[in-house]
Amino acid sequence: MRIAVIGAGIIGLATADELVGRGHEVTVFDPEPANGSSLAAAGMLAHAAEMSWGQDALAPLMRASAEKYPEFVDRLSAKSARSLGHRADGTLSVGVDAADREALVALSRLQREQGLSVDQLTGTAARDFEAGLGPAVTSAVFTPDDHQIDPRLVTAALLEVLGDRVRLESVDAVTRTGERVTGIRLASGVQIDADAVVAAAGLGTAAIDGIPALPLRPVWGDILRLRVPPALRPLLTRTVRAQVRGRSAYLVPRGDGTVVVGASVREGGVAGVHAGSVLALLRDAETVVPGIGECEIVEMLARPRPASADAVPLLGLVEEGLLVSTGFDRHGVLLAPLAAEVGADLVEGRPVDERLRSAVDPQRFADAAASRARDNADWTPPAVVDPVGAVSKGSS
Ligand SMILES: Cc1cc2nc3c(=O)[nH]c(=O)nc-3n(C[C@H](O)[C@H](O)[C@H](O)COP(=O)(O)OP(=O)(O)OC[C@H]3O[C@@H](n4cnc5c(N)ncnc54)[C@H](O)[C@@H]3O)c2cc1C
CATH class of the missing domain: 3.30.9.10 (D-Amino Acid Oxidase, subunit A, domain 2)
Structure with a gap:
């Protein structure tokens, strides 16, 4: 497949590298690669120390990605011949x-x-x-069991192995033919055709024309x-x-x-x-x-x-030919290997564990709002007996 990846932060780069490894023709577009949130990250891979209450959806993702890290590091450091500052000292x-x-x-x-x-x-x-x-x-x-890595070394290694697949251009819009996404339009006005588009532009994702509203x-x-x-x-x-x-x-x-x-x-x-x-x-x-x-x-x-509205990533196909991968909030470095693998599986149409898929589905908020609206459609306020004995409808 010809795949256009928007955004060269750790998520876009790791996903692009995974897709290249699977034999696809990948181009990444970003005017300032690795200069967003990924530049600031401390690089803690702390699925244990960063656990907290109310993380039912997030904690399994953090753990699954932490398990993938040693292999991710071995593969990337072998390909780039660079050390990534990976340490496993808790x-x-x-x-x-x-x-x-x-x-x-x-x-x-x-x-x-x-x-x-x-x-x-x-x-x-x-x-x-x-x-x-x-x-x-x-x-x-x-x-x-917590690890750490230097995110700047990781993005530098990914940029090196992706080489001239990374183009210093900003993307204005995703473009469609009929019902499916078939490419992107650059800020320069140039149209790029693609079989699939991966929108991994961090916070910038929501500002790209043609991408459905994201929280x-x-x-x-x-x-x-x-x-x-x-x-x-x-x-x-x-x-x-x-x-x-x-x-x-x-x-x-x-x-x-x-x-x-x-x-x-x-x-x-x-x-x-x-x-x-x-x-x-x-x-x-x-x-x-x-x-x-x-x-x-x-x-x-x-x-x-x-960050998404519930601090869980927004990762999934939002329509045919368009994968969104953003909203990684405080854990994007930790979650990068999982995001890359799941993102590539979804682009290729491979099955993904249903609980994981629905936990990160970018449309979960719209679906939840629609189902609340359905549940409330038949609801009428209970009758209230007023002090003078007349029956009135509740109004608050
Ligand atoms: C202070 C700080 C500390 C952190 N510490 C950790 C940590 O210890 N561990 C951890 O796991 N996570 C940490 N994080 C979180 C982590 O940095 C983020 O979750 C992660 O970097 C998100 O990566 P990203 O690729 O989605 O976004 P970004 O790194 O923001 O990359 C998005 C890219 O998209 C590009 N872009 C935007 N719009 C467009 C467009 N229209 N066209 C083309 N390109 C575009 C931008 O130029 C940018 O390069 C930290 C974050 C901060 C701020």
Whole structure:
């Protein structure tokens, strides 16, 4: 098949690479490859530490994709001859006050119920484990099965293996012949014919003409990269997630002597780096790892995460010839191998597990709204007896 992929973030690139591997003729269109949400990502592959309540649809996807990661990494690093910064050293989640400790204990109960490996530690045991932690840390939980990767190395490797299949052009519209999507129109006005179109343009997906309405919203994240002075290295040996008096932050050490400190989660505010978020991140990071105060700030960045209305991806065929793959919110790096495989299966018309397909179906909101409307169509408000004895209809 000739396949046009819109968007060269981690989702579009991983899907394109999967489709190339299956023998298709693929072209990816993006004016600024790997410069969206994927540029900001910390790269935690933390299906265990990032588990939380109300993730019935999301948690199985996170777990399934985490299982695919080692093979995804092996394949991509072999093809590109690049290291991707993949590390399998787990996540240490730490707390400061009593409420943080209670939150960690409650979460570790949930993680155990879900069959995940969890070790509960005291603050002292955590400091034996991770010497960079400061005295403010009073409780900790270790989830050994979490991994991490450097998303910038992943997108660079994918761009390299895709080579001149990636074109630096913006897409204005998907185009149709009769009832099916048969191509795209570039911003330059050029028409490109395709047997299938994959719309993986992150938040930009909803702005492309001809794509059905999608419930996408920007969830901004501010994030910092710090260089640790040689005398303090290694400041950390694994990812640390911190609960600091109810606020969350994380610190992700990289092999090059830098530490990523993130990330805010905000639905509004400035469309650039937010001072208050940076202040809170640095304060909280220094509370748990005092050496942070000695580091050099090498980058501050903010990007909007493409999030759906329920924070579960929007991945599926929305009409013949058009696959949507966006809405990966806070987990797009973790979910990339699964998104690539499922996206390619759907494009090829292969069967996909029905529970998975319906969990990520981009049309689930429209279907749910239609079924609510049907259920309510015959509903009439109950009769209310008013104080003077006359019978009236409820009106509120
Ligand atoms: C601060 C921060 C930290 C994060 N940390 C993690 C983490 O630790 N682990 C994790 O799993 N996830 C993390 N995420 C989430 C992750 O970054 C996203 O889920 C993921 O990058 C989404 O990838 P994407 O390819 O869908 O979108 P993007 O990376 O935004 O890519 C979309 C691409 O589409 C292109 N595009 C847009 N419109 C058009 C158009 N009209 N034509 C052509 N191209 C177009 C854009 O130029 C862009 O390159 C983090 C996100 C943020 C912001």
